[in-house]
């Protein structure tokens with residue numbers, strides 16, 4: 223009896239409340255780095271090591287990218303934690319990345335004592351102010367009793383509607399303070415409409431346009447993945463025989479070998495979907511936001527077409543491209559309703575156009591890139607070798623640059639949530655930590671990190687995280703001894719003036735070995751196939767460095783400011 | 793064509809929201825001509841009244857980005873003719889010009905402005921009206937020497953009827969996450 227009473231009135235510290243909130247949200251792994259202002263939470267974590275895994279990265283940027291990789295491979299909220307001041311500011315790049323790529327994250331930062339706020343105290347930064355433009359929501363907590371409600375709200379906001387990163391800044395005194403712990407999940411905030419209700423009249427209008435279309439084209443993005451609407455999407459395009467092209471963020475939502483998958487959109491996308499964007503009569507955008515890397519010059523983008531936009535975020539509608547019919551709401555719901563109203567169609571003649579243009583791209587670009595018989599090794603042939611082994615089953619995480627474009631163009635995928643890349647922000651250094659997180663998010667799957675020699679060295683320290691956790695990540699370095707993508711632009715647009723893009727690199731194999739990681743380096747085509755196979759079948763982490771041509775370019779290409787129809791093949 | 797619009801933003805009363813709201817304007821390099829914030833007729837809900845001069849297309853985009861903020865309850869924009877609005881201006885002038893010829897006092901009366909304070913050294917005048925009106929008074933008083941001048945942001949009430957309470961009731965339903 224007495225014990226029962228005691229339990230009721232007993233309080234826990236704010237720090238322990240943080241941990242209990244995470245457990246209540248079924249968080250099983252988080253990524254972080256300790257420091258003064260967050261020490262009480264770390265102390266509380268010590269008692270919960272069984273229930274809640276904390277992965278110590280080697281840099282806070284590593285922690286947040288890992289949380290992003292986790293979120294993207296698992297579809298769950300990624301959690302990361304850091305101390306105040308420099309710890310918190312080191313998260314900012316990842317927060318901005320998650321914001322623009324709609325990744326659900328809860329970031330927890332320690333903060334100086336409330337009475338020191340605003341006084342330039344040791345390791346005080348106004349991280350709420352700094353992160354405001356790049357968070358979906360953020361909040362500072364100065365009282366222990368506010369921790370449960372704020373964290374409940376944080377998780378709800380991060381994962382609902384169009385997902386995004388949320389930051390909760392907790393002062394040290396709030397962590398030390400006491401609270402009678404009670405946790406109630408949040409599922410409504412009156413000022414926030416996560417999923418606007420689909421307007422059936424708009425669905426009908428859209429269906430009419432699609433049924434009448436002679437040359438329809440679907441362009442889809444990550445919205446399909448975030449809404450878990452892959453099945454609905456497939457049914458939709460199959461019923462009306464709609465060719466579907468993806469943005470880099472939509473990659474893997476539709477299997478690569480699906481007959482209606484017509485390839486990648488945008489600057490380094492495929493020839494057919496870019497060209498035919500300016501020939502279609504109805505353009506149907508699903509869960510994508512018409513980024514300028516996708517549209518090229520907006521003045522010359524799909525002007526001939528009626529535009530339908532299925533989108534959960536009303537602020538994206540008419541932002542860049544004027545729509546004829548907007549269907550606002552969750553595309554899982556709207557696609558279902560729309561499909562029911564569609565006529566069965568094949569559009570055989572229109573689809574031939576895609577095949578013809580694909581044949582041209584194949585001959586001029588793809589063959590030479592994925593199966594060159596002579597000359598330097600290409601990035602594309604390495605990816606082709608990977609496909610041979612993975613058969614489209616692996617998670618491929620990419621960094622930013624030429625190798626990213628090549629990997630996304632050529633890697634094959636059978637299942638969703640398999641391509642993880644920094645799309646909107648283009649954050650070099652994203653790949654290695656994101657791959658670590660991706661493996662924690664999908665432990666049963668093979669995770670391959672495809673990185674340039676430049677980007678690898680931006681977060682190379684995370685090899686230490688792999689070493690300590692013994693998690694299995696395959697690291698493929700496509701080494702062109704240049705900051706390749708920038709060099710390509712210098713070659714094409716700056717008279718080959720290679721200003722600060724040549725890299726003198728260390729011995730990556732030796733570095734890997736220092737971290738206890740098996741490693742190999744390939745310099746000749748004849749040993750590539752075996753080396754790729756060895757890496758992918760090896761039990762444990764593995765680093766493979768492949769020396770590719772120093773001055774290869776990625777094509778096709780739409781130059782900045784050019785129209786999608788001006789896509790160059792060489 | 794750029795036109796003057798008044799934006800009305802209704803928000804929850806949370807710290808930092810002013811910053812979130814203003815970021816949406818500064819990101820797009822939109823100049824905020826005036827801003828006034830106060831609690832609305834519903835307890836706990838604040839109303840921001842923001843005046844900008846921009847193309848309507850852009851204003852629509854800004855409205856949607858404002859509404860997207862979690863703690864923003866609603867955002868609306870209006871033409872000047874859909875509103876009744878006012879600004880308040882305060883003028884500090886030397887008291888001796890009032891005694892000297894009497895002309896300054898005539899101007900003040902003529903503009904329906906009123907004296908808030910008359911001290912031996914200075915007097916304070918208050919005028920409410922549209923910016924043009926408070927500006928005319930400023931111009932006319934200027935020759936007598938204005939020691940200090942301040943004008944508030946615009947406050948506005950819309951002519952169309954939609955009660956905030958009704959709107960909040962609707963939100964209780966649409967904000968459900970299902």
Ligand SMILES: Cc1ncc(C[n+]2csc(CCOP(=O)(O)OP(=O)(O)O)c2C)c(N)n1
Nearest residue numbers: 623624625648650674675676677705706707
């Ligand atoms: C953090 C960051 N800094 C700079 C850039 C600009 N940038 C884009 S691609 C690129 C070159 C990448 O070189 P590397 O990692 O070697 O990959 P490659 O293009 O050679 O495949 C650079 C510097 C960026 N995207 N991110």
